Amino acid sequence: MAREWTGIQLFPLATQTKLLELLGDLKTKERDSLTILVMGKGGVGKSSTINSILGERAVAVSAFQSDVPRPVMVSRERSGFTLNIIDTPGIVEGGYVNDQALDLIKRFLLNKTIDVLLYVDRLDAYRVDNLDKQIVKAITESFGKEIWHKGVVVLTHAQLTPPDCLGYDDFFGKRSEALLKVVESGGRFRKREIQGHSIPVVLVENSSRCNKNEREEKILPNGSAWIPNIVEVITKVATNESSSILVDQKLIDGPNANERGKIFIPLIMAFQYFFVVKQVKKWIKDDIAKQPKSSWE
Numbered sequence: 662m663a664r665e666w667t668g669i670q671l672f673p674l675a676t677q678t679k680l681l682e683l684l685g686d687l688k689t690k691e692r693d694s695l696t697i698l699v700m701g702k703g704g705v706g707k708s709s710t711i712n713s714i715l716g717e718r719a720v721a722v723s724a725f726q727s728d729v730p731r732p733v734m735v736s737r738e739r740s741g742f743t744l745n746i747i748d749t750p751g752i753v754e755g756g757y758v759n760d761q762a763l764d765l766i767k768r769f770l771l772n773k774t775i776d777v778l779l780y781v782d783r784l785d786a787y788r789v790d791n792l793d794k795q796i797v798k799a800i801t802e803s804f805g806k807e808i809w810h811k812g813v814v815v816l817t818h819a820q821l822t823p824p825d826c827l828g829y830d831d832f833f834g835k836r837s838e839a840l841l842k843v844v845e846s847g848g849r850f851r852k853r854e855i856q857g858h859s860i861p862v863v864l865v866e867n868s869s870r871c872n873k874n875e876r877e878e879k880i881l882p883n884g885s886a887w888i889p890n891i892v893e894v895i896t897k898v899a900t901n902e903s904s905s906i907l908v909d910q911k912l913i914d915g916p917n918a919n920e921r922g923k924i925f926i927p928l929i930m931a932f933q934y935f936f937v938v939k940q941v942k943k944w945i946k947d948d949i950a951k952q953p954k955s956s957w958e
């Protein structure tokens with residue numbers, strides 16, 4: 662059941678106007694609902710970003726462990742338009758992708774259609790590592806690589822002074838490039854597939870100390886008002902030429918789950934016959950031969 666999206670009225674007027682304009686655009690494209698899936702490591706600001714977009718404290722935020730270890734969907738309605746946002750627990754634990762958490766998310770999403778995937782990480786991280794690759798791979802294996810055509814990379818903690826005398830835009834460029842490379846390799850995209858399907862990267866600053874412009878909108882060091890910007894990118898991706906992702910049982914089971922490995926069955930049976938059955942038969946025969954004859958035989 663969707664509640665009224667009242668948080669929108671708490672935004673500065675300029676933001677409200679822009680958001681209502683974007684919702685209006687969606688309605689002209691005959692979209693009266695959007696479902697956004699939010700994923701990423703724990704503690705990167707997934708829940709905070711959702712709250713910022715909705716303009717209310719809709720999901721729990723914690724500086725430490727995620728307190729709700731399962732996905733939650735928040736739905737808000739505004740003049741006949743429904744926005745669904747699915748918050749998920751971080752899928753990384755102790756340096757590994759947590760398959761159980763991933764399974765939980767998949768089951769939660771069963772029969773839902775994802776219009777946009779927000780892949781969240783922090784802007785103020787200087788390296789990408791194998792773990793990032795593993796997360797992207799896990800998402801790709803769970804929902805198919807097409808999910809990235811509906812993907813947006815979101816970088817939080819965007820109010821920062823870059824290190825090493827780099828300019829803000831240069832730093833943002835370098836960080837985006839590094840992350841997009843991970844997505845491209847973890848999503849197993851070929852060069853050809855990347856062209857024309859570039860994944861947008863957007864900046865977010867959830868802190869209450871985020872700077873504001875003269876219209877009271879939260880702005881980034883490069884001057885852009887980030888809330889209208891992220892919502893605009895979300896609506897663009899939602900309505901791009903790629904189809905939304907329906908999470909059905911087949912998708913959850915993986916490609917040809919029943920077929921997988923079937924061609925090996927004759928091989929395995931032959932192996933069993935020659936190396937197991939024959940050996941066991943030989944042992945039995947030897948045992949019989951070794952057995953002392955009973956006196957009555």
Ligand SMILES: Nc1nc2c(ncn2[C@@H]2O[C@H](COP(=O)(O)OP(=O)(O)O)[C@@H](O)[C@H]2O)c(=O)[nH]1
Nearest residue numbers: 704705706707708709722723724818866867868
């Ligand atoms: N400064 C700053 N802190 C943030 C930002 N986003 C999240 N946080 C803080 O980081 C911590 C984890 O945030 P949370 O949204 O719970 O992360 P999640 O585990 O990915 O859902 C909380 O203490 C947030 O207040 C941000 O953009 N800037």
Ligand SMILES: [Mg+2]
Nearest residue numbers: 707708721727
């Ligand atoms: Mg969270």
